[in-house]
Ligand SMILES: CC(C)[C@H](C(=O)O)[C@@H](O)C(=O)O
């Protein structure tokens with residue numbers, strides 16, 4: 519990375535956290551916050567405990583339960599996930615022994631780790647944030663350098679509050695122009711991945727910029743950065759601006775009183791300098807993006823809602839061709855068939871991609887005064903208990919329930935089937951989540967990724983539908 523002259527946002531964040539140069543393009547970075555969840559956090563805590571080392575600073579480590587817990591109303595610790603109660607107990611015991619706080623199942627701040635961290639103001643612009651979870655990059659949406667780590671790296675952070683990190687290559691993705699109505703941040707990122715491939719951003723730190731990014735809310739920027747990892751990237755980040763400052767104000771753990779002015783002034787310096795150099799530049803015309811929906815088993819197998827299923831016969835690369843054929847077999851769709859109109863049996867709104875309050879408001883706008891199609895199993899899982907409470911205060915839960923959706927407790931839930939939950943007999947699901955891999959949402963379940971608007975419209979129609987055909991009423 520360039521170290522003098524104009525520098526990029528990512529370099530500024532990098533330099534502000536550099537403790538030492540380790541050579542070989544690697545630096546020791548200070549880590550501001552480590553987040554733990556019960557799926558990977560218990561093992562990190564256990565690893566450190568068995569090594570006999572203390573946790574360096576437990577107050578910089580924050581735990582929550584989200585992955586394995588049930589989301590049914592009235593849930594208890596007796597999760598449906600096989601072995602789940604033991605997993606949860608190991609996490610709780612490890613956290614208690616290390617002095618690490620956990621937003622547990624009945625805590626008002628409980629929720630999906632990437633949703634609660636910014637909403638509570640624990641994740642802040644300019645910070646380095648890590649978690650044993652690939653979607654940690656979500657928090658780049660508020661201008662933090664945030665990335666997923668493995669168990670061993672988590673143990674290093676627990677013991678030292680530092681991590682050795684190889685410098686990523688720098689990529690800039692500019693979305694210029696205005697989005698069309700009915701098009702969201704989810705559509706932007708699916709479009710990007712469909713154009714450049716699921717490895718298009720491999721290993722990169724991506725700065726998302728341009729007028730269409732400035733126009734997005736902070737929550738939408740988080741949706742976009744959430745799926746940077748589905749583009750193969752190390753992380754994604756958006757420079758903080760006045761919207762970020764407004765978003766951060768008065769959150770339970772955001773800088774208060776004397777500190778907030780200094781913090782805000784610093785946050786506004788966190789942008790790429792004019793003339794900063796990037797290894798790769800991509801420019802996207804935002805007005806060319808239609809609502810997206812995936813047809814295959816990779817996020818790159820995505821297309822505009824008006825499109826038809828591609829014919830793998832036209833693919834020259836034999837590997838890509840074989841993978842498209844395999845995806846078609848799994849998802850049971852036919853080349854040449856329009857994607858809109860494909861019957862669905864289930865609809866899911868939730869996950870760290872699209873379960874924040876703005877997502878629920880947007881979906882409820884479409885569902886209000888309408889009912890989902892007969893035979894569709896539809897489930898809404900708010901991303902956090904605070905999101906759930908807020909939605910209930912606004913009456914959104916009533917709209918979901920009256921339209922035929924189940925209204926759940928917060929967690930990852932059917933995003934990855936780890937709660938041991940299922941869509942019942944339903945096989946084809948339209949889902950606001952981020953991964954459509956084989957068996958991701960249940961054995962044999964075919965997942966079509968889309969925005970919450972498209973999920974809501976499709977649930978009403980009983981088939982994959984264009985949200986623009988369902989105006990807010
Ligand atoms: C269980 C966890 C480690 C995993 C991840 O890293 O992303 C999960 O959140 C997922 O989305 O597949």
Ligand code: SF4
Nearest residue numbers: 653869870930933934
């Ligand atoms: S909501 Fe889904 S993608 Fe996000 S952390 Fe949970 S399991 Fe992973």
